[in-house]
Amino acid sequence: MFDLPQRTASEQPVLSVRHLSCSFKTDRGEVRAIDDVSFDLAAGETLGVVGESGCGKTVTSKSIMRLLPEHLSFLGRDSEVLFEGENIAFAPPERMREIRGRRIAMIFQEPMTSLNPVFRVGWQLCEALKYHTELDRAGRRARAIEMLQLVEMPEAERRIEEYPHQLSGGMRQRVMIAMALCCEPDVLIADEPTTALDVTIQAQILQLMENLKSKLGTAIMLITHDLGVVAQVCDRVLVMYAGRVIESGTVHEIFHTPQHPYTRALLDSIPKSGERAHKTRLPTIPGIVPSLFELPPGCRFQDRCPLAEDRCRDREPELLGELHGRRVRCHLPLAGGPR
Amino acid sequence: MSGRLKQFFSQRGMRKLRQDKMAMGALFVIGCYLILALFVVAHLPSPEAVVMRVGPDNIPGVFGTQTAEKRLSDAEFRLEALQRAVRTNDPETSLAEFRMGDLRILAGTPKAVESRIEGGWKAFEAVAVYDDIEAEAVALELLENLESEVAALFSPPTGFTALASFLRLSLGTDRQGRSIALRAIYSTKVAVQIGMVAALISVLIGTLLGAAAGYFGGWVDHLVVWLYSIFSSIPWIVMLMVLASMFRGSRFDGGLIPVYAAFCMSFWISPCRVIRGEVMKLKELEYVQAASAIGFGHLRILLRHVIPNTAHLMFINFSLLFIGAIKAEVILSFLGLGVKDEPSWGVMINHAKAEVLNGFFWQIGAATAFMLVLVLAFNILSDALQDAFDPKHV
Amino acid sequence: MWSYTARRLLYNIPVYLGIVLLLMLALRVNDPANAFLGKNANPEDLLLIKERLGLDRPFLVQYFDLLKSVFSLDFGTYSWANEGITVGRMLRESVVPSLSITLPALILTSTVSITIALISAFFRGRRIDRALMVLAVVGMSVSFLVYIVFGQYFGAYLLTRETGYSFFAIGGYESGLANWPYYCLLPVLISSLVAMGYDTRFYRAVMVEESGRDYIVTATAKGASKRKVMFVHMLKNAMIPIITRIMTTLPFLIMGSLLLEVYFNIPGMGRVLYKAIQEQDFPVIQIFVAIFAGLFILSNILTDVLYALVDPRVRLS
Numbered sequence A: 001m002f003d004l005p006q007r008t009a010s011e012q013p014v015l016s017v018r019h020l021s022c023s024f025k026t027d028r029g030e031v032r033a034i035d036d037v038s039f040d041l042a043a044g045e046t047l048g049v050v051g052e053s054g055c056g057k058t059v060t061s062k063s064i065m066r067l068l069p070e071h072l073s074f075l076g077r078d079s080e081v082l083f084e085g086e087n088i089a090f091a092p093p094e095r096m097r098e099i100r101g102r103r104i105a106m107i108f109q110e111p112m113t114s115l116n117p118v119f120r121v122g123w124q125l126c127e128a129l130k131y132h133t134e135l136d137r138a139g140r141r142a143r144a145i146e147m148l149q150l151v152e153m154p155e156a157e158r159r160i161e162e163y164p165h166q167l168s169g170g171m172r173q174r175v176m177i178a179m180a181l182c183c184e185p186d187v188l189i190a191d192e193p194t195t196a197l198d199v200t201i202q203a204q205i206l207q208l209m210e211n212l213k214s215k216l217g218t219a220i221m222l223i224t225h226d227l228g229v230v231a232q233v234c235d236r237v238l239v240m241y242a243g244r245v246i247e248s249g250t251v252h253e254i255f256h257t258p259q260h261p262y263t264r265a266l267l268d269s270i271p272k273s274g275e276r277a278h279k280t281r282l283p284t285i286p287g288i289v290p291s292l293f294e295l296p297p298g299c300r301f302q303d304r305c306p307l308a309e310d311r312c313r314d315r316e317p318e319l320l321g322e323l324h325g326r327r328v329r330c331h332l333p334l335a336g337g338p339r
Numbered sequence B: 001m002s003g004r005l006k007q008f009f010s011q012r013g014m015r016k017l018r019q020d021k022m023a024m025g026a027l028f029v030i031g032c033y034l035i036l037a038l039f040v041v042a043h044l045p046s047p048e049a050v051v052m053r054v055g056p057d058n059i060p061g062v063f064g065t066q067t068a069e070k071r072l073s074d075a076e077f078r079l080e081a082l083q084r085a086v087r088t089n090d091p092e093t094s095l096a097e098f099r100m101g102d103l104r105i106l107a108g109t110p111k112a113v114e115s116r117i118e119g120g121w122k123a124f125e126a127v128a129v130y131d132d133i134e135a136e137a138v139a140l141e142l143l144e145n146l147e148s149e150v151a152a153l154f155s156p157p158t159g160f161t162a163l164a165s166f167l168r169l170s171l172g173t174d175r176q177g178r179s180i181a182l183r184a185i186y187s188t189k190v191a192v193q194i195g196m197v198a199a200l201i202s203v204l205i206g207t208l209l210g211a212a213a214g215y216f217g218g219w220v221d222h223l224v225v226w227l228y229s230i231f232s233s234i235p236w237i238v239m240l241m242v243l244a245s246m247f248r249g250s251r252f253d254g255g256l257i258p259v260y261a262a263f264c265m266s267f268w269i270s271p272c273r274v275i276r277g278e279v280m281k282l283k284e285l286e287y288v289q290a291a292s293a294i295g296f297g298h299l300r301i302l303l304r305h306v307i308p309n310t311a312h313l314m315f316i317n318f319s320l321l322f323i324g325a326i327k328a329e330v331i332l333s334f335l336g337l338g339v340k341d342e343p344s345w346g347v348m349i350n351h352a353k354a355e356v357l358n359g360f361f362w363q364i365g366a367a368t369a370f371m372l373v374l375v376l377a378f379n380i381l382s383d384a385l386q387d388a389f390d391p392k393h394v
Numbered sequence C: 001m002w003s004y005t006a007r008r009l010l011y012n013i014p015v016y017l018g019i020v021l022l023l024m025l026a027l028r029v030n031d032p033a034n035a036f037l038g039k040n041a042n043p044e045d046l047l048l049i050k051e052r053l054g055l056d057r058p059f060l061v062q063y064f065d066l067l068k069s070v071f072s073l074d075f076g077t078y079s080w081a082n083e084g085i086t087v088g089r090m091l092r093e094s095v096v097p098s099l100s101i102t103l104p105a106l107i108l109t110s111t112v113s114i115t116i117a118l119i120s121a122f123f124r125g126r127r128i129d130r131a132l133m134v135l136a137v138v139g140m141s142v143s144f145l146v147y148i149v150f151g152q153y154f155g156a157y158l159l160t161r162e163t164g165y166s167f168f169a170i171g172g173y174e175s176g177l178a179n180w181p182y183y184c185l186l187p188v189l190i191s192s193l194v195a196m197g198y199d200t201r202f203y204r205a206v207m208v209e210e211s212g213r214d215y216i217v218t219a220t221a222k223g224a225s226k227r228k229v230m231f232v233h234m235l236k237n238a239m240i241p242i243i244t245r246i247m248t249t250l251p252f253l254i255m256g257s258l259l260l261e262v263y264f265n266i267p268g269m270g271r272v273l274y275k276a277i278q279e280q281d282f283p284v285i286q287i288f289v290a291i292f293a294g295l296f297i298l299s300n301i302l303t304d305v306l307y308a309l310v311d312p313r314v315r316l317s
């Protein structure tokens, strides 16, 4: 179907997420936005996270970096975020400060609002360097320009004197990427870094991330709507649905032998002409995602599943399989998955 | 219109409001004040009842202990009042008609009453010779004797009357011996009246002008913006002073009309601004566009589709302006430009200035407390309204 | 920047012309000379006084006259109630006392309430935040007059009686910096206390709103401490509504200082206007109100300019 590059990942994961769950306090009571999410991310590996809008991708990544508003959200008690073996899910703020920006960095979904409108671009770029490196003012400036050149920002010297509103959307996204990469983090979480951009720039930016990965050995968690992108750049894939991981495996496995009917439906609705595939957005599947407030007993996908039978409505399936290998959450997996 | 209102009340915001316990408490309190105001309208229709003396000046309320001095002057006050009644040309009727609050005099011929008053005065003089009554037990005993003697002149109050006379003195009296409790209650009516009228008219004017400006745009918009720029450039207190001088000598001088006029002139601005902005947004909405495409008249679209959708802003502004009006009234009364012929919380606080320096806090305390509870309730309600309907608001 | 300022100035000129027009019309509803002299005035006096102020001339001439004197800051008209004193002199003498209350009050109120708002927003949702906010709501539900009455009682009266030393005057004013704390500090404190409830709540709301923005998350993700995020990233953004707020409280302060001036017998602009109204001193009323409105419009323009200074989006467009 696709031309899938084979990649190998090193053994030791930099980031292991275990039983991560996160709830929000809302007007209508507490709601659990993600539930029992577990996965590993090895150095130099790219993990793609896919799923429909609202399935909890952003919440997962913000939970890892503990960026969700403290007064509105909380992590489940047995959540673990192991960064190089250290559990940072409940680490004190001082420890988190050392990790954020330096060890784990994040690119956000909305480049238009994620930059501070009243500070110059250069200042914002230098900020992380100020916190995490010994560089002096001139050194930080030089590094900022260097980073902007790295992300192929035209006229970098001039641009750092400008304010975010003077930049185009693509340029802002480049600034965001430069900002995330300037301290050479071990893990980069990229939350739909290309959604706001047009297709040619998308390709450039993906290429850029690819280069950085090979140069610095950064582990990347790439959240995206675009299955074409996943096929291009990811090693492993995590499929989420309504706050749960429903399937995971290598790109090859997921694309060739999807086991969950949802994954299957996603892939089926991609137009088959190969060269246009990378432009494809996450396709639509009939039916709607259940509201997190009114989750049905049993499988969360039951209403939209063509294969659903009684037990799917009674009992939610476990996520079966090995953490590092293939996993699927289904009573009736396709292609002979674990039952 | 009613259908739209019904729709409004079943909205999500309304549901949220109804779940808000604080807001419901505040509404309850506001309801109590409204009932109190209606009660005043029904039972104290004229301010006369509250300008009457009910005791000596500046006696503290029930929760404070009376000084012997005040007790003595209370007795004196009652004896004098009776004496005046007896010494008229027609003591029979004046005694029969004698009322002291709800107290009436015990039946008896004028002669008998007069001799008993004489007895009272004797007892009074016996006490009055002491300089410091509280220091001497004998004097205190004599004082009690005097009080029982005076009390015997009146038929003991029962039932509702007893309650009423207790209430009357419950918060003490002001410098002219008038009941603070009664005046504070009466002022509730004045406050509610001023708040209602000022807030209602301001919101109406503001909504109409704001909706017209936002909907029609163009020169209408320019005109309205120019108007509110002008009116918001004159502090309302200054505006009121100008108005006061404008109305001086006219029929409305001293009444509430200049007060209303000044409040409305400066209060209409904030609803106008907010609603203008909201209508500009609403105008772009599909169903409004659709309505105008179908060929509905502008007036009909405005009245049926646009203005009802600003109802929440009207409520919020009403609540805020109500507070504004009540608080502004106090300041006006202090400057001598506000309410003149009736008591109001502002008038009471203004009168209490001198008392405070003598360490008498009952009047200012009562007025402040009455006002605080009402304004607090409205503040809480405004917050809840904003939370429920306009969560983005700063 | 300069062209921006000039544009704001130009925009406000028709507004000011409107104000003066309305004001002059309102003040002429009742014949001012009649009102000043009372019902039994003799016609000669009336004519004289009218002539002196030019009230007998056509309205338009009077209108331009007033505008001219406002724009040239030349107020040579004589007050009616105070023989031989020009309005200009009354103005000059009352500006300093007014400013010595308004300005310190503005600074004190803003700094204290912004600080409290920051504390509250920093500990958002915690007990200290809730306590501060309850205090603010209760504080703003009490009347201005109550603050003044009790402020004077405790600050000037009780304090003196208990300590035997007079820290604050009960009222009055004397010029000179050395006299400032004695006469003006108490009114300033009262004025700040009154405004505190409103301002704190407003500033907190602004900060809470700003702290929910995406760029705050970005800054946190870069490793900034909560304090850095709040005091650097958020505060600079919050400056925009804060400046607007400070500027829009100016009229409130003018009004507030009017009350304070009347109560504490401080011969500021507010008290002069108040007395002029009581005495029907027409020239004073007319010019003072015109000046109040002018000041207000100037403060509006200043707001816009400051706004542009803080927000690059406005400045550079």
Ligand SMILES: Nc1ncnc2c1ncn2[C@@H]1O[C@H](COP(=O)(O)OP(=O)(O)OP(=O)(O)O)[C@@H](O)[C@H]1O
Pocket: A024, A025, A026, A033, A051, A052, A053, A054, A055, A056, A057, A058, A059, A060, A072, A109, A292
């Ligand atoms: N602050 C919040 N309060 C309440 N619920 C929230 C909050 N933030 C997110 N959620 C809920 O969490 C769920 C997951 O949201 P999330 O932003 O992670 O989706 P997503 O997968 O990133 O979607 P998209 O592809 O649109 O970015 C959603 O149902 C959303 O309603």
Ligand SMILES: [Mg+2]
Pocket: A057, A058, A059, A109, A191
């Ligand atoms: Mg997202």
